[in-house]
Amino acid sequence: MDSFRRFQDDDYKNWIKTTMGLNCLKTRLGGFLENETEIYHHHLQNKVNTGGDVCKTKCNLKKWNPTSKVPQVCKVCEPWRDEIWANHSSKGGQVYWSNSKPYLWPTKKWEVAKVYMPRGNMNHTTVDQFDISAFLNLMTHCSHFAKFVKSKSLLTQVNFLTLTNVHIYLCISMTVCMCAGDQREEPGDALG
Numbered sequence: 184m185d186s187f188r189r190f191q192d193d194d195y196k197n198w199i200k201t202t203m204g205l206n207c208l209k210t211r212l213g214g215f216l217e218n219e220t221e222i223y224h225h226h227l228q229n230k231v232n233t234g235g236d237v238c239k240t241k242c243n244l245k246k247w248n249p250t251s252k253v254p255q256v257c258k259v260c261e262p263w264r265d266e267i268w269a270n271h272s273s274k275g276g277q278v279y280w281s282n283s284k285p286y287l288w289p290t291k292k293w294e295v296a297k298v299y300m301p302r303g304n305m306n307h308t309t310v311d312q313f314d315i316s317a318f319l320n321l322m323t324h325c326s327h328f329a330k331f332v333k334s335k336s337l338l339t340q341v342n343f344l345t346l347t348n349v350h351i352y353l354c355i356s357m358t359v360c361m362c363a364g365d366q367r368e369e370p371g372d373a374l375g
Protein backbone atom coordinates (compact mmCIF):
# COMPACT_ATOMS: atom_id res chain seq x y z
CA MET A 184 0.00 0.00 0.00
CA ASP A 185 1.65 3.25 -1.07
CA SER A 186 1.26 6.44 0.92
CA PHE A 187 -1.42 7.91 -1.35
CA ARG A 188 -3.64 4.84 -1.14
CA ARG A 189 -3.17 4.70 2.60
CA PHE A 190 -4.72 8.18 2.96
CA GLN A 191 -7.84 6.95 1.14
CA ASP A 192 -8.36 4.23 3.71
CA ASP A 193 -11.12 5.12 6.22
CA ASP A 194 -9.57 3.15 9.06
CA TYR A 195 -6.28 4.94 8.55
CA LYS A 196 -7.96 8.36 8.40
CA ASN A 197 -9.87 7.62 11.60
CA TRP A 198 -6.71 6.42 13.28
CA ILE A 199 -4.94 9.68 12.36
CA LYS A 200 -7.83 11.79 13.72
CA THR A 201 -7.92 9.84 16.98
CA THR A 202 -4.15 9.96 17.35
CA MET A 203 -4.14 13.74 16.84
CA GLY A 204 -6.93 14.14 19.39
CA LEU A 205 -5.13 12.00 21.97
CA ASN A 206 -1.85 13.86 21.37
CA CYS A 207 -3.63 17.16 21.88
CA LEU A 208 -5.18 15.85 25.10
CA LYS A 209 -1.79 14.60 26.31
CA THR A 210 -0.16 17.98 25.68
CA ARG A 211 -2.89 19.83 27.59
CA LEU A 212 -2.89 17.35 30.46
CA GLY A 213 0.92 17.42 30.71
CA GLY A 214 1.08 21.01 31.94
CA PHE A 215 -1.83 20.53 34.28
CA LEU A 216 -0.37 17.34 35.79
CA GLU A 217 3.09 18.86 36.19
CA ASN A 218 1.55 21.52 38.46
CA GLU A 219 -0.95 19.34 40.29
CA THR A 220 1.54 16.53 40.94
CA GLU A 221 3.83 19.17 42.45
CA ILE A 222 1.01 20.39 44.70
CA TYR A 223 0.16 16.83 45.75
CA HIS A 224 3.82 16.12 46.50
CA HIS A 225 4.13 19.26 48.65
CA HIS A 226 1.02 18.15 50.52
CA LEU A 227 2.63 14.78 51.26
CA GLN A 228 5.92 16.42 52.26
CA ASN A 229 4.04 18.49 54.81
CA LYS A 230 2.02 15.55 56.06
CA VAL A 231 4.78 12.93 56.28
CA ASN A 232 7.12 13.76 59.11
CA THR A 233 10.31 11.71 59.16
CA GLY A 234 12.09 14.06 61.55
CA GLY A 235 14.67 14.92 58.92
CA ASP A 236 15.76 11.30 58.51
CA VAL A 237 16.57 10.01 55.02
CA CYS A 238 16.47 6.49 53.62
CA LYS A 239 19.89 4.96 54.24
CA THR A 240 19.21 1.62 52.57
CA LYS A 241 18.13 3.01 49.18
CA CYS A 242 14.89 1.02 49.27
CA ASN A 243 14.31 -0.34 45.79
CA LEU A 244 11.43 -2.48 44.54
CA LYS A 245 12.96 -3.73 41.29
CA LYS A 246 13.02 -7.29 42.57
CA TRP A 247 10.03 -6.99 44.87
CA ASN A 248 7.90 -10.12 44.77
CA PRO A 249 4.39 -9.05 45.88
CA THR A 250 3.18 -11.20 48.76
CA SER A 251 1.15 -8.38 50.30
CA LYS A 252 -0.69 -5.32 49.05
CA VAL A 253 2.11 -3.01 50.16
CA PRO A 254 5.88 -3.57 49.93
CA GLN A 255 8.23 -3.83 52.86
CA VAL A 256 10.41 -0.74 53.12
CA CYS A 257 12.60 0.87 55.77
CA LYS A 258 11.23 2.90 58.69
CA VAL A 259 11.91 6.18 56.89
CA CYS A 260 10.10 5.14 53.70
CA GLU A 261 7.22 3.55 55.59
CA PRO A 262 5.18 6.71 56.32
CA TRP A 263 5.53 7.73 52.65
CA ARG A 264 4.33 4.30 51.53
CA ASP A 265 1.35 4.49 53.90
CA GLU A 266 0.34 7.96 52.73
CA ILE A 267 0.64 7.03 49.04
CA TRP A 268 -1.45 3.94 49.76
CA ALA A 269 -4.05 5.92 51.73
CA ASN A 270 -4.61 8.08 48.64
CA HIS A 271 -4.85 5.14 46.24
CA SER A 272 -8.34 4.34 45.02
CA SER A 273 -7.49 0.92 43.63
CA LYS A 274 -6.67 -0.97 46.81
CA GLY A 275 -8.58 -4.00 45.54
CA GLY A 276 -6.76 -4.08 42.20
CA GLN A 277 -3.18 -4.37 41.11
CA VAL A 278 -0.86 -1.56 42.21
CA TYR A 279 2.48 -1.23 40.46
CA TRP A 280 4.71 -0.21 43.36
CA SER A 281 7.71 -1.47 41.44
CA ASN A 282 7.31 1.45 39.01
CA SER A 283 8.89 3.64 41.67
CA LYS A 284 11.95 3.97 43.89
CA PRO A 285 10.86 4.50 47.52
CA TYR A 286 14.04 6.28 48.60
CA LEU A 287 13.18 9.04 46.10
CA TRP A 288 9.59 9.56 47.31
CA PRO A 289 10.50 12.53 49.56
CA THR A 290 12.30 14.42 46.78
CA LYS A 291 10.88 13.33 43.39
CA LYS A 292 7.19 13.89 42.72
CA TRP A 293 7.03 11.56 39.72
CA GLU A 294 8.35 8.65 41.79
CA VAL A 295 5.23 9.10 43.93
CA ALA A 296 2.95 9.59 40.92
CA LYS A 297 4.20 6.41 39.24
CA VAL A 298 2.60 4.26 41.96
CA TYR A 299 -0.77 5.31 40.50
CA MET A 300 0.24 4.44 36.94
CA PRO A 301 0.27 1.18 34.94
CA ARG A 302 3.26 -1.11 34.69
CA GLY A 303 6.07 -0.04 32.39
CA ASN A 304 6.81 3.43 33.75
CA MET A 305 9.78 2.44 35.90
CA ASN A 306 12.36 4.40 33.90
CA HIS A 307 10.26 7.50 33.27
CA THR A 308 11.18 10.56 35.31
CA THR A 309 9.77 13.61 33.50
CA VAL A 310 6.27 14.54 32.38
CA ASP A 311 7.01 14.25 28.66
CA GLN A 312 8.05 10.59 29.06
CA PHE A 313 4.63 9.39 30.21
CA ASP A 314 1.91 8.39 27.76
CA ILE A 315 -1.76 9.35 27.89
CA SER A 316 -2.65 6.08 29.60
CA ALA A 317 -0.23 6.86 32.46
CA PHE A 318 -1.82 10.31 32.83
CA LEU A 319 -5.37 8.93 32.90
CA ASN A 320 -4.48 6.23 35.42
CA LEU A 321 -2.84 8.79 37.69
CA MET A 322 -5.99 10.93 37.58
CA THR A 323 -8.21 7.90 38.14
CA HIS A 324 -6.33 6.29 41.03
CA CYS A 325 -4.92 9.23 43.02
CA SER A 326 -7.47 10.83 45.32
CA HIS A 327 -5.83 14.25 44.87
CA PHE A 328 -7.40 14.43 41.42
CA ALA A 329 -10.89 13.42 42.51
CA LYS A 330 -11.97 17.07 42.66
CA PHE A 331 -11.07 17.50 38.98
CA VAL A 332 -12.64 14.27 37.75
CA LYS A 333 -16.37 14.61 37.23
CA SER A 334 -16.72 11.19 35.69
CA LYS A 335 -14.27 8.37 36.21
CA SER A 336 -16.06 6.37 33.54
CA LEU A 337 -15.17 9.10 31.04
CA LEU A 338 -11.47 8.67 31.87
CA THR A 339 -11.90 4.91 31.53
CA GLN A 340 -13.53 5.40 28.14
CA VAL A 341 -10.71 7.64 26.90
CA ASN A 342 -8.20 5.11 28.19
CA PHE A 343 -10.08 2.38 26.34
CA LEU A 344 -10.02 4.56 23.21
CA THR A 345 -6.24 4.84 23.61
CA LEU A 346 -5.84 1.08 23.83
CA THR A 347 -8.25 0.56 20.92
CA ASN A 348 -6.30 3.07 18.87
CA VAL A 349 -3.11 1.13 19.49
CA HIS A 350 -4.94 -2.00 18.36
CA ILE A 351 -6.17 -0.26 15.20
CA TYR A 352 -2.63 0.97 14.57
CA LEU A 353 -1.31 -2.57 14.82
CA CYS A 354 -4.01 -3.86 12.45
CA ILE A 355 -3.26 -1.15 9.90
CA SER A 356 0.47 -1.75 10.24
CA MET A 357 0.03 -5.48 9.74
CA THR A 358 -2.06 -4.78 6.64
CA VAL A 359 0.65 -2.48 5.35
CA CYS A 360 3.32 -5.12 5.96
CA MET A 361 1.30 -7.88 4.38
CA CYS A 362 0.66 -5.94 1.18
CA ALA A 363 2.26 -8.00 -1.55
CA GLY A 364 5.32 -6.60 -3.19
CA ASP A 365 5.89 -3.76 -0.73
CA GLN A 366 8.79 -4.52 1.59
CA ARG A 367 9.74 -0.95 2.32
CA GLU A 368 7.29 -0.20 5.11
CA GLU A 369 7.60 -1.49 8.65
CA PRO A 370 5.01 -1.11 11.46
CA GLY A 371 6.93 1.80 13.03
CA ASP A 372 6.79 3.79 9.77
CA ALA A 373 3.13 4.60 10.26
CA LEU A 374 3.95 6.58 13.40
CA GLY A 375 6.90 8.45 11.92
Ligand SMILES: [Zn+2]
Pocket residue numbers: 238239240241242256257258259260285286
Ligand atom coordinates in the same frame (compact mmCIF):
# COMPACT_ATOMS: atom_id res chain seq x y z
ZN1 LIG B 1 13.93 3.36 52.66
